[in-house]
Amino acid sequence: MSIRAIILLILIGIGRLGFAQEISQDGQRITGLFPGISFERFASQIESKTEFRFYFDEKALSETQVNISAKENTLSQILTGIFEGSEFRFFIDERKRVFITQGAPLDNSLNPDFFKTLEDQQTLDSLQRQKDIDRVYSRNKLYILGETNPSKTGTATLRGNITSLENGTPVNGAIVFEKINYTRAISNDKGNYEIKLPTGRHVLFIQNLGGFVEQRQINLVGDGILDISIEENIISLSEVTISSEKMSNIGRPEMGVQKLNIASMKKIPAVLGEVDVIRSILTLPGVQTVGEASVGFNVRGGAADQNLILYNHSTIYNPSHLFGLFSAFNPDLVESVDLYKAGVPVKYGGRLSSVLNVNGKYGNPDKVTVRGGIGLLTGRLSVDGPLGPNTSFSLGARSTYSDWLLKILEENTDFQNGAANFYDFDLHFSQKIGQKNVLRFNGYGSRDRFRFDPDTTFQYQNQNFNLGWTHYFNEKLEMEVVLGRDSYEFGIEGRDNPSNAYNFGFEIKQNFAKANFRYELDERHTLQFGINALQYQLSPGSIAPEGPESIVVPKTVSQEQAFETSIFLGDDFEVNDKITVNYGARYVFYSFVGPNTVNIYQEGVPRTPASLIGERTYGSGETIQSYSGPEFRISGRYAINNISSVKLGYNTNRQFIHLLTNNAAIAPTDIWKLSDPHIKPQWGDQISLGYYRNFKVDKYEFSVEAYHRNMRNLIDFRSGAVLILNEALEQSVLNTDGRAYGAEFLLRKNQGKLSGWVSYTYSRSLLRTAAAETAEKINNGEWYPSNFDQPHNVVLVTNYAWSRRFSTSLLGNYSTGRPITLPVAKFNYGGSERVYFSERNAYRIPDYFRLDFSMNIEGNHKVRKLAHSSWSIGVYNLLGRRNPYSVYFTPVNGVLKGYQLSIFAEPIPFITYNFRF
Numbered sequence: 001m002s003i004r005a006i007i008l009l010i011l012i013g014i015g016r017l018g019f020a021q022e023i024s025q026d027g028q029r030i031t032g033l034f035p036g037i038s039f040e041r042f043a044s045q046i047e048s049k050t051e052f053r054f055y056f057d058e059k060a061l062s063e064t065q066v067n068i069s070a071k072e073n074t075l076s077q078i079l080t081g082i083f084e085g086s087e088f089r090f091f092i093d094e095r096k097r098v099f100i101t102q103g104a105p106l107d108n109s110l111n112p113d114f115f116k117t118l119e120d121q122q123t124l125d126s127l128q129r130q131k132d133i134d135r136v137y138s139r140n141k142l143y144i145l146g147e148t149n150p151s152k153t154g155t156a157t158l159r160g161n162i163t164s165l166e167n168g169t170p171v172n173g174a175i176v177f178e179k180i181n182y183t184r185a186i187s188n189d190k191g192n193y194e195i196k197l198p199t200g201r202h203v204l205f206i207q208n209l210g211g212f213v214e215q216r217q218i219n220l221v222g223d224g225i226l227d228i229s230i231e232e233n234i235i236s237l238s239e240v241t242i243s244s245e246k247m248s249n250i251g252r253p254e255m256g257v258q259k260l261n262i263a264s265m266k267k268i269p270a271v272l273g274e275v276d277v278i279r280s281i282l283t284l285p286g287v288q289t290v291g292e293a294s295v296g297f298n299v300r301g302g303a304a305d306q307n308l309i310l311y312n313h314s315t316i317y318n319p320s321h322l323f324g325l326f327s328a329f330n331p332d333l334v335e336s337v338d339l340y341k342a343g344v345p346v347k348y349g350g351r352l353s354s355v356l357n358v359n360g361k362y363g364n365p366d367k368v369t370v371r372g373g374i375g376l377l378t379g380r381l382s383v384d385g386p387l388g389p390n391t392s393f394s395l396g397a398r399s400t401y402s403d404w405l406l407k408i409l410e411e412n413t414d415f416q417n418g419a420a421n422f423y424d425f426d427l428h429f430s431q432k433i434g435q436k437n438v439l440r441f442n443g444y445g446s447r448d449r450f451r452f453d454p455d456t457t458f459q460y461q462n463q464n465f466n467l468g469w470t471h472y473f474n475e476k477l478e479m480e481v482v483l484g485r486d487s488y489e490f491g492i493e494g495r496d497n498p499s500n501a502y503n504f505g506f507e508i509k510q511n512f513a514k515a516n517f518r519y520e521l522d523e524r525h526t527l528q529f530g531i532n533a534l535q536y537q538l539s540p541g542s543i544a545p546e547g548p549e550s551i552v553v554p555k556t557v558s559q560e561q562a563f564e565t566s567i568f569l570g571d572d573f574e575v576n577d578k579i580t581v582n583y584g585a586r587y588v589f590y591s592f593v594g595p596n597t598v599n600i601y602q603e604g605v606p607r608t609p610a611s612l613i614g615e616r617t618y619g620s621g622e623t624i625q626s627y628s629g630p631e632f633r634i635s636g637r638y639a640i641n642n643i644s645s646v647k648l649g650y651n652t653n654r655q656f657i658h659l660l661t662n663n664a665a666i667a668p669t670d671i672w673k674l675s676d677p678h679i680k681p682q683w684g685d686q687i688s689l690g691y692y693r694n695f696k697v698d699k700y701e702f703s704v705e706a707y708h709r710n711m712r713n714l715i716d717f718r719s720g721a722v723l724i725l726n727e728a729l730e731q732s733v734l735n736t737d738g739r740a741y742g743a744e745f746l747l748r749k750n751q752g753k754l755s756g757w758v759s760y761t762y763s764r765s766l767l768r769t770a771a772a773e774t775a776e777k778i779n780n781g782e783w784y785p786s787n788f789d790q791p792h793n794v795v796l797v798t799n800y801a802w803s804r805r806f807s808t809s810l811l812g813n814y815s816t817g818r819p820i821t822l823p824v825a826k827f828n829y830g831g832s833e834r835v836y837f838s839e840r841n842a843y844r845i846p847d848y849f850r851l852d853f854s855m856n857i858e859g860n861h862k863v864r865k866l867a868h869s870s871w872s873i874g875v876y877n878l879l880g881r882r883n884p885y886s887v888y889f890t891p892v893n894g895v896l897k898g899y900q901l902s903i904f905a906e907p908i909p910f911i912t913y914n915f916r917f
Helices: 003-014 039-049 075-082 124-137 244-251 277-281
Strands: 020-022 030-038 053-055 065-073 088-092 097-102 142-145 155-164 175-178 183-186 192-198 200-207 214-220 228-230 257-261 307-311 334-340 354-360 369-374 378-388 391-400 419-433 437-453 456-472 477-494 502-520 525-545 560-574 579-593 596-601 612-618 623-641 644-655 657-660 671-674 682-695 700-717 733-749 754-769 792-801 806-815 823-829 832-837 848-858 868-876 886-892 895-901 908-916
Touching (some): 030 039, 039 053, 039 142, 039 214, 065 075, 075 088, 155 214, 183 192, 192 200, 214 228, 244 682, 257 277, 277 334, 525 671, 560 671, 657 700, 700 754
Parallel strands (some): 020 088, 053 097, 142 214, 155 228, 307 354
Antiparallel strands (some): 030 065, 088 097, 155 192, 175 183, 175 200, 200 214, 257 334, 334 354, 369 378, 369 908, 378 391, 391 419, 419 437, 437 456, 456 477, 502 525, 525 560, 560 579, 579 623, 596 612, 623 644, 682 700, 700 733, 733 754, 754 792, 806 848, 848 868, 886 895
């Protein structure tokens, strides 16, 4: 060391030169030789031997070297010598936290209480203030994790739990990423993650999809645990932006998986300003709908009933309100959404096309939060928070209060004379018992009631509840057991004529039990296994007279009951750094049981009243028909390099429940039917191939997936089929095969003021009457388009952040018109005029195009304030296009005339006020 440096150190010890400011360090002195090492290593050595903790920008100090010898010097003296002549400054507080800044020292002209320890804080306000400080600096604190283990060299395992700092709930699908080795992990639905890293110093980046980036600096000595809380409003690092979706898109072996959180969904314009789960997934490639005001959605050419919709383990049969204008999920109580179009996890089954898993919130365990929103048509309110130690809850409700929307829909339609209302409520409860047990309760209920004219009223409702128990046996094995009950029912009250007044009802109930296990076999294998059991109880329909003057004859279709049980085993196998495979199998047992009476027909001829030769009655619990078989799931990823990968997947599925409908979309009057001796379970398989790549340091993401699906035992209907109150439905249905194929392209921009994505989907969905079907052959047994065959679909989603508080969003949607069967000629037969229709679905309604616009105005981003608010203002169907929902024909004065029905034929402005406090 030079004479000048020694003199400087002496002078600094007794005076101030303006380079730093020091608070008492309890006399702690440092002695040692630091010969030409990096500042990062210097800080690590000081932290390992003292109580000091450093906070600095690793990149800014990457070129700074330390070449100094210390003997009984204070840290302030040493740092002054290191930074002499540079632009770096430092500040040391009472808690021995060392903050390195560039250009100007950290301003310590704060309230004296600002840097007090938590123990010195006596009021709740002071506690919150201290927590705010810790949040700001925790990203640069060095965490020394694990204990040195001589038996292990080279790598160590880091585990932990990721929770939301806002509400304390586990964060599913967050990325934990280490940039140097390009090592990453994804948190599961419990918020747990596991990542393997070389021992030593690392910087971890953590992000929930749609949120801001967090970071943690760690010194990994051995296997360790690091729990992380993510704050939505934290300021992200300017030099690093990470999207969990794009990282997992390249790294995970599963294909066709899309994840959205509520922050992403808020940026998409929706009907009347309501954040909407179903409308959000419709912006993703491969997901389509047959038109506006449609309840269901179609995935990769599948029917709407081929989607399993789960809400915290419960099955939702009708996921909509107000005949499809709103989804059934209150956005304030939704944490995230997972859509599996392919690569469905082995623990899920029962549907052919997809699984939509909606994850609800369980509340903030630290403080009470109230949220709500007031729009032109709906209002909502929710509250969540702690109920005691280790206990949290969330409770919410939503409802309508106006029928004004129906008055501005398409002119001269029944909608304008109607009325509609709905409500839904949620209750989620979580209780942590010790370190190894968590109990959860979920309750959900909804009800819709509407009419298109004063004489006929429709109503339907969902009721769901379940109780779950999660137990952690050890670090490797965990178990989740869930028991629950789901129900869906609808009814129609017709009072057009007192003598014909009626009350019609339908109901389906299911009781279920699930036991899912996750076991980390070793560093390369993670096993999932378990058993699921399901009991169906279905009331196909009943009609009764309404009022004393009604002469309607009561009728009830026989109830149906069935049991479905499945066992499964899957493995996530990391073969090497390039190849990861996810494979597994399910075996499903299904039994259709009594009490019931089954019709018996002649073999080899169509099932008609003429071929009916008898019937057989079965007692309660007696097996009428059984089906069973395996389902296979396998998908693999090959990493070409750090920014691209290819994937290949294959899966099979079975479905034992069918939706009987003549509509392209789900309607409240549709009937569900269980597989029985005459109606076999649906079966399908799918093969998929995909390529994924990121560009310009992950600024852009591109993917393309191609797929082909085969389906058997689908249901179509004979001409003139009657579905409601039909005791012999097998006489009205046709056994049908299906196939679907297509390609999905996605280009996403993840960074910058302008973000969003554009997707293009080419998809075909075709049906053909099965060769073994002895009844009529639709279109002479040739392939024909299904009701939801829409070959071309383009979606554009853009969001421009003008500032942190103001952004604008634009959504454009184009799709091919869906198929339709049209009358093409008239002829005389038997002295009367008849209409000749084209082949099934030989024509199409006009193509669909819509443009939506919205502005999102946030309140200020102060962490500590009474209430946080935002406004959503925009226009749905900005161009006022009269997109057809359906085309129908009605005779007028003996002439058959065609009409086009448009639900939203005019631009619809909306404004919604959202608040949280």
